[in-house]
Amino acid sequence: MIKIRNVSKVYKSQDKRIIALRDINLDINKKEIFGVIGLSGAGKSTLIRTINRLEEVDKGQIIVDGVDITSLTKKELLNQRKNIGMIFQHFDLLSSKTVFDNIAFPLQISKVNKQIIYKKVNDLLELVGLSDKKYAYPSQLSGGQKQRVAIARALANDPNLLLCDEATSALDPETTKSILLLLKNLQQTLGLTVVLITHEMEVVKRICDRVAVISDGLIVESGKVDDVFFSPQADITKRFIGAIHNEDIDEINIKLKKNSKLVKLSFIGDSAKKPIISHLIRNYKVDINILSGNIDKLTTTSIGNLTIQINGDINEINSSLTHLSENGVKWEVIENV
Ligand SMILES: Nc1ncnc2c1ncn2[C@@H]1O[C@H](COP(=O)(O)OP(=O)(O)OP(=O)(O)O)[C@@H](O)[C@H]1O
Numbered sequence: 177m178i179k180i181r182n183v184s185k186v187y188k189s190q191d192k193r194i195i196a197l198r199d200i201n202l203d204i205n206k207k208e209i210f211g212v213i214g215l216s217g218a219g220k221s222t223l224i225r226t227i228n229r230l231e232e233v234d235k236g237q238i239i240v241d242g243v244d245i246t247s248l249t250k251k252e253l254l255n256q257r258k259n260i261g262m263i264f265q266h267f268d269l270l271s272s273k274t275v276f277d278n279i280a281f282p283l284q285i286s287k288v289n290k291q292i293i294y295k296k297v298n299d300l301l302e303l304v305g306l307s308d309k310k311y312a313y314p315s316q317l318s319g320g321q322k323q324r325v326a327i328a329r330a331l332a333n334d335p336n337l338l339l340c341d342e343a344t345s346a347l348d349p350e351t352t353k354s355i356l357l358l359l360k361n362l363q364q365t366l367g368l369t370v371v372l373i374t375h376e377m378e379v380v381k382r383i384c385d386r387v388a389v390i391s392d393g394l395i396v397e398s399g400k401v402d403d404v405f406f407s408p409q410a411d412i413t414k415r416f417i418g419a420i421h422n423e424d425i426d427e428i429n430i431k432l433k434k435n436s437k438l439v440k441l442s443f444i445g446d447s448a449k450k451p452i453i454s455h456l457i458r459n460y461k462v463d464i465n466i467l468s469g470n471i472d473k474l475t476t477t478s479i480g481n482l483t484i485q486i487n488g489d490i491n492e493i494n495s496s497l498t499h500l501s502e503n504g505v506k507w508e509v510i511e512n513v
Pocket residue numbers: 187188189194195196214215216217218219220221222223375
């Protein structure tokens with residue numbers, strides 16, 4: 177669906193050169209939700225805005241559905257953009273227009289017949305659950321409702337691609353959940369491809385199929401969300417994912433017994449369902465003390481994290497760890513005594 181090839185972008189302001197994107201290569205599949213995560217200033221906004229050419233690239237190509245966006249004339253680009261909807265962190269609604277007129281706006285620009293606009297806007301209002309707010313103004317709406325209007329407006333021209341630029345960053349956690357759920361439902365019912373950028377792993381976890389991690393203008397890691405969560409490679413990814421677990425471990429603040437190890441275990445999918453800990457206790461001469469645990473629910477699977485203290489003869493401990501590896505459990509020794 178989208179092929180990003182060798183894309184680079186440098187901003188020049190006065191005598192400064194800021195490299196925002198460094199030779200980016202990405203493939204985004206049809207009908208998937210693809211997330212790009214990174215810290216502030218990593219290049220996320222620049223990257224997503226190159227897909228509909230709100231930002232011009234200095235080098236490289238962006239091919240959407242076989243069309244090289246970077247080589248289109250202005251007129252061709254305007255036409256192509258009808259296939260690409262976009263929503264923003266601060267909604268960008270027209271404050272002087274009602275909800276109905278905000279959603280109708282792109283259709284009016286496309287000179288669509290009034291009756292068709294009337295039907296289309298009403299259908300979209302229903303789709304985003306805002307039929308009762310048709311005649312309200314943006315100032316009368318909550319943040320979540322404003323984003324629903326923005327989503328309806330973005331879908332007015334029946335695009336097959338939706339770009340989401342930090343779409344939930346201005347919303348509280350509950351509203352974020354409801355907007356992400358709406359995006360997921362729309363993606364499924366309308367068969368959309370969705371590209372979103374975010375600085376929150378929670379967003380990636382909730383709705384993305386695949387994710388790319390961007391740092392200082394470089395894609396440092398990409399893959400299926402489950403794989404990236406289970407086996408993060410880049411330090412920055414580990415920080416995004418690990419922050420919570422490492423804090424947990426710091427909080428444990430336990431004095432380890434002699435002949436023991438503090439071990440962090442990660443389980444994915446089926447390995448989470450096996451009675452692995454009781455198997456270790458029964459079959460090896462080890463004591464196990466569970467210190468903390470959590471479960472990350474992803475779109476297609478769950479990943480469990482457990483911090484344990486394992487105590488016993490060193491050979492028995494090592495055999496236990498081998499048994500864990502053989503059963504698909506990842507482990508990392510955090511401390512040895
Ligand atoms: N118009 C501009 N002129 C000059 N520098 C810019 C411009 N836009 C972005 N930059 C710089 O390019 C780099 C990437 O910015 P970008 O906005 O793409 O990052 P981001 O990951 O989206 O960050 P944030 O989450 O804070 O929005 C940053 O160093 C930023 O300061």
